Amino acid sequence: MNDESIRGEGVKVTRPNPVPLLLTIAYLAFVSLGLPDAVLGVAWPSVRETFSLPLSGLGMVLVGTGTGYFLSGLLAGRLVQTLGVGTLLTVSSALVALSLFGYSLAPVWPLFLLCTPFIGMGSGAIDSGINAYAASHFPVRHVNWLHACYGFGAMLGPLVMTGALVRSGSWRWGYVAIGAMLLLMALAFGSTRASWRTAGAPGAASAEARVGTLQALGHPMVWLQVVIFFVYTGLEVTAGQWCFTLYTEARGVPRELAGTWAGLYWGSLAVGRVFMGFVVERLGPDRLLRFSILSAVAGSALFAFGPTLASFGGLLLIGMSLAPIYPTLMSRTPGRLGEGYAAHAVGFQVSAAMLGAAILPSLAGVLAGRFGLGMVGWVTVAAAAVLWLLHETLLKLTPRSAA
Incomplete structure (x- = not known):
């Protein structure tokens, strides 16, 4: 096994060759992370028409999502230590999926808006959790390629929404499709939850795990x-x-x-x-x-x-x-x-x-x-x-x- 070893503040960080299954899921996770991010620009004109909103309504969505994203990032370290990466990714992906389904079902604007911080919290936790795991367990070349996959996901999301608008005439089906993809990711994370916990560097520093x-x-x-x-x-x-x-x-x-x-x-x-x-x-x-x-x-x-x-x-x-x-x-x-x-x-x-x-x-x-x-x-x-x-x-x- 060709390990990549680095030292930080006297603590050795060893990165063994990544587990192929987890590496594949991580690539798919970054694609799925990018899917919802660029969709709003395509869906917004139709969403605004549905709820009879002013142009400024978009700012409310961005503020809600950004607030949830920011808060989850601050808490991500404690959540990883408490839940483990696998459980955090599973729960966060399910939260984003359910919130996207909430978008598609919302009959009134306040309910649509209520979903925004949950999408932000879930996306922020996925982003933090998968980045923390990748930074510690994957060679740096794979971390670059993982983030490239985010860009491809951000490109794919608008195409999915555009297809839904053309085929069904409704933005709601676009969010259903993207929510279904995130739900599949949650299932993938859940089925490999134990592997996310055990795979990786053996003998990681136990003293550092107590950092608050x-x-x-x-x-x-x-x-x-x-x-x-x-x-x-x-x-x-x-x-x-x-x-x-x-x-x-x-x-x-x-x-x-x-x-x-x-x-x-x-x-x-x-x-x-x-x-x-x-x-x-x-x-x-x-x-x-x-x-x-x-x-x-x-x-x-x-x-x-x-x-x-x-x-x-x-x-x-x-x-x-x-x-x-x-x-x-x-x-x-x-x-x-x-x-x-x-x-x-x-x-x-x-x-x-x-x-x-x-x-x-x-x-x-x-x-x-x-x-x-x-x-x-x-x-x-x-x-x-x-x-x-x-x-x-x-x-x-x-x-x-x-x-």
Whole structure:
């Protein structure tokens, strides 16, 4: 058996070859995690018409989902220690499935809205639980490929909803179909629950299992990684959400062309994670992270200040550069912090990522409204530069045995 061993704070983290069945289920889990996330944009016009809602009603759904996601991420470490990964994934997948069925059956808007925090809580727990397990038990290349599967799931979800709208004329059947897929994932997690508990590193450090939530919050490197995830997702979502508006309203790019490049940006994240999975172990994860962040700084500068054609190239360079950062940072967490701290830190990082994806793009919008859309480019450059500084600080603080 070829084991991958890392040391974090004096605690050895051993990653044996992953169990094929669990690895397959983990890949499917990331596809299923992406399924509901991008569906709302396709379903919303029909949902809004059904319940006679204003455009602002979408914000209520996002707030409800985001709140549940954030809270579950904060509690994920304690839930993993109390329930075990297998039980947490089973219960969380079932919760998301039942909430999606609740969407499909809701006769009035308040009942539809009531389901949103439960979808957020379930999705956040799945995200935290599967990331915590993968970071400790799967080689870093697989963690990159797992996150690529999330992108494919996010691409598949809108197609399922579109098919339901075309065939049945109702958004409700789209949520039924996606809920059924999540229910199958819950059954898969439940049937392998014991394997999730027992598979993996033998002799994991028992002392670290006693790390509590408050103890983890007192660790300075935990906070540093939380801030890194906040900035990373803020950069990723700011570039993706604002590039279309920047191109069409500030640079005169036709809508069709701008939409194509916006789609290519999100596609580059998935493709980049597939490609980087093949090279990360040859370069080494920290070296790949350093190179990727510097490349993201260069891409952000081209996106912000280059002529139109160069700006398109810069946008794709941002996507390809950012692709391995989230999964590789997740994979390095147990090595830097040790298993006990990592169980909490992964959940904190997921919550921070949710906040970054909401706050930094919103800040870019406020600045663009006051000073012009060119501020979007400045925000991406600043976020990329801050991300580089934070990661360099993290490398300096990482124990030599974990580097």
